[in-house]
Amino acid sequence: MVSKHFIKALADVVGKDNVFVDEADRAVYAYDAAVLDPVVPAAVVRPVTAESLGRVVRLCHDNEVPLTVRGAGTNLSGGTIPKAHGVVVLTNALNRILELNVEDLYAVVEPGLITAKFAAAVEAHGLFYPPDPGSQAVSTLGGNVAENAGGLRGLKYGVTRDYVMGLEFFDAHGDAIKTGARTVKCVTGYNLASLLVGSEGTLGVIYKIVLKLIPQPQHRKSMMAIFDSVSGASQTVAAIIAEKILPATLEFLDNFTIRAVESFSRAGLPTDAAAMLLIEVDGHPAQVEEDAAKVEAICRRLGAQRLRVAQTAQERDKVWEARRAALSALAKLKPTVVLEDATVPRSRIPDMVQAVQEIAAKYNLTIGTFGHAGDGNLHPTILTDRRHTEEWHRVERAVEEIFDRALALGGTLSGEHGIGLAKAPFMVKETTRATLEYARRIKRALDPKNILNPGKVIGEA
Amino acid sequence: MVSKHFIKALADVVGKDNVFVDEADRAVYAYDAAVLDPVVPAAVVRPVTAESLGRVVRLCHDNEVPLTVRGAGTNLSGGTIPKAHGVVVLTNALNRILELNVEDLYAVVEPGLITAKFAAAVEAHGLFYPPDPGSQAVSTLGGNVAENAGGLRGLKYGVTRDYVMGLEFFDAHGDAIKTGARTVKCVTGYNLASLLVGSEGTLGVIYKIVLKLIPQPQHRKSMMAIFDSVSGASQTVAAIIAEKILPATLEFLDNFTIRAVESFSRAGLPTDAAAMLLIEVDGHPAQVEEDAAKVEAICRRLGAQRLRVAQTAQERDKVWEARRAALSALAKLKPTVVLEDATVPRSRIPDMVQAVQEIAAKYNLTIGTFGHAGDGNLHPTILTDRRHTEEWHRVERAVEEIFDRALALGGTLSGEHGIGLAKAPFMVKETTRATLEYARRIKRALDPKNILNPGKVIGEA
Structure with missing residues (x-):
């Protein structure tokens, strides 16, 4: 548990009304859309300015309290499941469009802005923000950036990372980091913005996003x-x-x-x-x-x-x-839905669809398949009931076989749902141990106290 | 200087004919296209397989010898200027197209392949690889990736980073790292491929590149x-x-x-x-x-x-x-040409063009301006003679003022030419000290002996 002193310090930063410590309040933030055990955080905090967000990060750092930033919690891989002794940081109060530059085709937004709201605001100016994750009606742009969200238009228009021109974020110490630019071309320093995209909140806490727009x-x-x-x-x-x-x-x-x-x-x-x-x-x-x-x-x-x-x-x-x-x-059809995310080169879609059918038959499971076939990103969906231990074991084996078949077809473990907690153990199937160690070196160097969403993407660093 | 023992070990890996230690041979690799003092390396080595490239990296690591990878040496910011006690590693023998997948719209290439050759090979299949740096007739794709090369088509088609789907590279220890995929969507692990793009050879040595292609x-x-x-x-x-x-x-x-x-x-x-x-x-x-x-x-x-x-x-x-x-x-017009690379949001092009004219008048210098106006990327070009000390001081002050004016217009220090040695001292003008320190933490963690192209991008880490 966190100390009373720490809770008091949080309240001093964000206001008493924006710190939640009651069991009922905290329980709401114990899970996301992944099929994983809930973990109730020690506290939930809701900064209403970027500046106070930075002070919250610094407080967590100084007190060695892990923090998990949460947008809408639509994550499908456990990326927003917190630590029991940690804090959930809500971004929903940071939801402004700070600039919409129609001439130069970019916008500057805060992380808590809802994806569909932003897309509509942009459309009103004859412009287009293509990334459209399935959850866009409620998902936040900060969450989209942290997860490198995809959607239906990946084939022609790419994914979130293709639209992030720049970021401002707090590092693990609470210091402000500024990377990228408001220009299409920028080679000033390491491409930290792209590193942050898809890092699932493990390398920094985003407070400002510069997004590229295109004509409609x-x-x-x-x-x-x-x-x-x-x-x-x-x-x-x-x-x-x-x-x-x-x-x-x-x-x-x-x-x-x-x-x-x-x-x-x-x-x-x-x-x-x-x-x-x-x-x-x-x-x-x-x-x-x-x-x-x-x-x-x-x-x-x-x-x-x-x-x-x-x-x-x-x-x-x-x-x-x-x-x-x-x-x-x-x-709606079954108590537990496992939504997978195997992705293959587009020409292998027929093989992958067939592979899923074979796996369903082999493990005697109900698997519906739909998805963004144009970019090779299928969502085999297993309908089950996690309380049935024997069936759940078959589900686990089927999921692992889906991964194996996708990789054998030249594909990847996850096209757009993230690694989070759910797939972290499978990372070495796709990449090398040296690659995982390379990523962990980055994490340890940037977050030596391991307070930023620990355990996600690279496992326990 | 490096030891005879080390040179012998290099020759054992790449063959005697691919290690160059004669003064005349080494002098050729002392400079690139930037206006900076040449530095003659201790040796030049030319691996002919990816496997031997990895062994060269490992040898350099074990012997604490810095290495600078060089494609065509067209770099405009000193990114390929080696250390005097270091080795230049040539990639020109690693120049194959390993796969050109017309159905799935990607290619896998080696780093020494020449940009224009690749573009032509792709075009023959009705496909299009848009990045076209000015030096494309001689520049290599590995160099383009290391520098995040731009070109004339940035406005509509983006730059090199927009086409890198995956990379395989050796880390500072010589271990093989595999990141990204052959699919448009991939969120498996940190986006290391994008981190490597534009890192100017300071975080790894690339041996395989997966490039996205689009229909012509x-x-x-x-x-x-x-x-x-x-x-x-x-x-x-x-x-x-x-x-x-x-x-x-x-x-x-x-x-x-x-x-x-x-x-x-x-x-x-x-x-x-x-x-x-x-x-x-x-x-x-x-x-x-x-x-x-x-x-x-x-x-x-x-x-x-x-x-x-x-x-x-x-x-x-x-x-x-x-x-x-x-x-x-x-x-051709003057002994020294300083090609600048200031970039501003597109709508500020009129202001930037005027600023360059004012700076030329103020410092009594000849500055020609051309460039990729559509993406805000201008190349003010100062014609001078570096041997004229007094004029050279005026040039230095003019360059710094060009940076300041671009930044004041919401722009960036470098659109596409890189930071290298030339602009490393100016990094803090654009970004924060914390940002530079964030980047240096990454560098130190990944390359603790500082052997990978030391001094570039982030200065002396």
């Missing part, structure tokens, strides 16, 4: 392609990319996911389809028409039974909202 | 806009971006540079113009036509006297080759 695409067109075989759909994904078309989104849903989504959202999805693709192309209207025609031809050639083009923005939005509800829809 | 644009159009005032040209730059048009290139040349280039390359440039813009738009043909028409209208509105559109690919290439010859053309 002029036009977009959404299509739904319905297949009576999974392999037809997955081969279509590979064929579209091989034709050098880069759709803005290229989503795959298997029958299980389609049915779950449809029963949840009533969007009119074809529940009898073996699989479907949701495809959106965007850009100049002429480009959009050409790409859409090519995509349609490929779909038909590879066996699409039906093709539906959204005729209105409402129709389009309805389908995308349904897709975004996939996790919620699946989560 | 279908169509392009090049224009030359000629102005009778510098401010007309610079305001046009800001106006084009403000209209949310992203040209593939948007280059600025002042009269001094135009005349130098024309006398060097005879490309038919308008030597009477106060300034000119070279603009290329690319993409779908319909998009290209629309963008070109809008650009033309903006140029005319802001006072362009003449507008020339390249009618053939030959005509286009001739103009771009002339532009690429700008540094060579300027370098």
